[in-house]
Amino acid sequence: MCRSTYNHIPMKERFLRAILFLSLCIPAAAFGQSMTDTTEAEKPVVEARVAYTKPTEQVVVRIYPNPAVDKVTYTFPAGIQKHLLQVTDMGGRTILNLIVGNIGTQNTINTSAWRPGIYFVSINSSTFSKTFKLMKQ
Numbered sequence: 654m655c656r657s658t659y660n661h662i663p664m665k666e667r668f669l670r671a672i673l674f675l676s677l678c679i680p681a682a683a684f685g686q687s688m689t690d691t692t693e694a695e696k697p698v699v700e701a702r703v704a705y706t707k708p709t710e711q712v713v714v715r716i717y718p719n720p721a722v723d724k725v726t727y728t729f730p731a732g733i734q735k736h737l738l739q740v741t742d743m744g745g746r747t748i749l750n751l752i753v754g755n756i757g758t759q760n761t762i763n764t765s766a767w768r769p770g771i772y773f774v775s776i777n778s779s780t781f782s783k784t785f786k787l788m789k790q
Contacts, residue, residue: 712781716774720788723765727776727785731758736778738762740787743771764789 716727740749740762748767753760762774767789775784 714776714781714783714785716785716787719785720790721764722790723763725762725764725774725787726759727762727774728759729776729781733758733778733780736776739775739777741773741775748772 712729712733714727714729716725718725734755736753738749738751738753738760739747741747749762769789772787772789773784774787775782777783
């Protein structure tokens with residue numbers, strides 16, 4: 654009887670492989686993210702609208718440039734104070750986990766020490782939660 658070598662792989666690793674496969678196969682637009690056309694002076698911006706306290710209100714969250722080189726900036730409307738910033742790599746390892754206080758609507762993350770690849774940036778507050786896919790060159 655011939656057995657598949659797939660059965661010896663732990664369930665957690667199979668799950669991570671499936672997520673990696675889906676993230677590479679499904680376009681970003683399917684996750685509610687969009688890429689905007691840019692001029693040479695402007696880098697691509699990933700923008701998402703997420704529910705904000707009341708279902709009728711929306712928060713626009715942007716992260717740019719994408720792909721990032723040395724730094725990435727994220728913005729959201731005024732009124733959001735304390736938030737959690739979490740960055741994980743494709744292997745599920747946490748690269749950055751910060752609680753950010755009331756420092757304004759535009760914040761910068763230093764990415765110069767990160768290895769090239771794909772990262773997931775999660776921004777969570779008491780009123781919204783959003784995760785972006787970020788590419789580091």
